[in-house]
Amino acid sequence: MIEVVRLTKSVAGKSILRSISFTMQEGRMYGIIGANGAGKSTLLQLLTGLEPPDSGEVLLRGREARAYKRKELAKWTAMLQQGGLPPVGFTVREVVTMGRFPYQNWIGEETAGGGEAVDAALEAMGLAGMQHRRIDQLSGGERQRVALAKVMAQEPELLMLDEPTTYLDIGYQVGLLDTVKQWQRERGLTVVAVLHDLNLAAHYCDELLVLHDGGIEAFGPPAAVIRPEMIQAVYGANAIVLPHPDTGVPQILLQSAVPPGNDIITERWIERKRVP
Numbered sequence: 001m002i003e004v005v006r007l008t009k010s011v012a013g014k015s016i017l018r019s020i021s022f023t024m025q026e027g028r029m030y031g032i033i034g035a036n037g038a039g040k041s042t043l044l045q046l047l048t049g050l051e052p053p054d055s056g057e058v059l060l061r062g063r064e065a066r067a068y069k070r071k072e073l074a075k076w077t078a079m080l081q082q083g084g085l086p087p088v089g090f091t092v093r094e095v096v097t098m099g100r101f102p103y104q105n106w107i108g109e110e111t112a113g114g115g116e117a118v119d120a121a122l123e124a125m126g127l128a129g130m131q132h133r134r135i136d137q138l139s140g141g142e143r144q145r146v147a148l149a150k151v152m153a154q155e156p157e158l159l160m161l162d163e164p165t166t167y168l169d170i171g172y173q174v175g176l177l178d179t180v181k182q183w184q185r186e187r188g189l190t191v192v193a194v195l196h197d198l199n200l201a202a203h204y205c206d207e208l209l210v211l212h213d214g215g216i217e218a219f220g221p222p223a224a225v226i227r228p229e230m231i232q233a234v235y236g237a238n239a240i241v242l243p244h245p246d247t248g249v250p251q252i253l254l255q256s257a258v259p260p261g262n263d264i265i266t267e268r269w270i271e272r273k274r275v276p
C-alpha cells in the first residue's frame with residue numbers, strides 16, 4: 001500500500017528525514033512515534049503527497065503519491081490533520097458532509113449514498129444529537145470528533161491521522177481509537193497514525209515506526225519496539241515496561257528522576273536508594 005524509498009526532507013534549512021525507507025501493508029494499523037520535532041507530521045505530509053520530498057520516493061499502490069490528482073487520491077485516502085476544520089460559520093453536519101467532496105460533481109451534487117455515509121459517521125462519533133450546532137461553539141474535544149467524522153464520511157481505504165487524540169479525555173481517546181480499529185477490521189482499512197501516547201499506540205497498532213535523529217530507530221510489532229532502552233534513547237525518559245494483563249501488549253510506567261513529594265513515599269524512595 002505504501003512504499004517509501006530513501007526519502008529525504010529538510011524543513012527551513014534543517015535536515016528532518018535522512019534517506020528513510022520502509023513498507024506498510026494494506027489492512028494494518030501503523031503508529032508513528034518519536035520525540036517532539038522528530039518529523040512525524042512532516043512524514044505524514046510526505047505520505048499524502050501534500051509535501052514534495054527533497055529526494056526519494058513515496059509510492060501509494062505502486063504510483064508516486066504526487067502523481068495522483070488531489071480528487072482522485074481523496075476517493076481512497078483521507079488525512080485527519082491538526083486544526084483541519086473550517087474556523088466558523090458551519091454546522092457539524094455541514095462540515096461532515098464536506099468529507100463527501102471527492103464524490104461530488106462540479107455543482108456539489110452526489111448521485112447516491114452520501115447522506116447515509118454522513119449519518120453513519122455522525123452516529124459513530126456520537127454527534128447525531130448535535131449535528132445542527134455550529135462548530136465554533138463546540139469544545140476542542142467535540143471539534144476533534146467532528147474532524148474524524150468528516151474523514152469517516154469520506155470512506156477512505158487509507159486513513160492517516162495526525163495526533164487524533166489531542167483534546168480528548170481518556171473515554172473519548174479509547175472510543176475514537178476503538179472506532180478506527182473496528183473500521184480497520186471490518187473494512188480492511190489501512191491506518192497510519194501519529195500518536196504521542198505510547199500505551200495507546202502499543203494497544204491499537206499492529207506495528208510501530210519510531211523516528212529519531214532523522215532516521216528509523218525501530219519498526220515492528222509493539223512488543224519488539226516498546227522497550228526501556230528505546231524510550232531512554234528516543235525520549236531521554238526512564239520507564240518500566242510491563243505486559244498488559246489482558247492483552248500482553250507492552251505498557252509503560254514512567255519513572256521520575258525527582259523523588260515524590262509525599263513524605264511517606266519519599267521515605268520509601270530514600271530507603272530504596274539506600275539498598276545497594
Ligand SMILES: Nc1ncnc2c1ncn2[C@@H]1O[C@H](COP(=O)(O)OP(=O)(O)OP(=O)(O)O)[C@@H](O)[C@H]1O
Pocket residue numbers: 011012016034035036037038039040041042043
Ligand atoms: N513551517 C516550518 N518552518 C520551520 N520549521 C518547521 C516548520 N514545520 C516544521 N518545522 C520543524 O521541522 C521539525 C519537524 O517538525 P514536525 O512537526 O514534523 O515534528 P513532529 O515529530 O510532528 O513534532 P511534534 O511531536 O512536536 O508534533 C521541527 O523541528 C519543526 O520545528
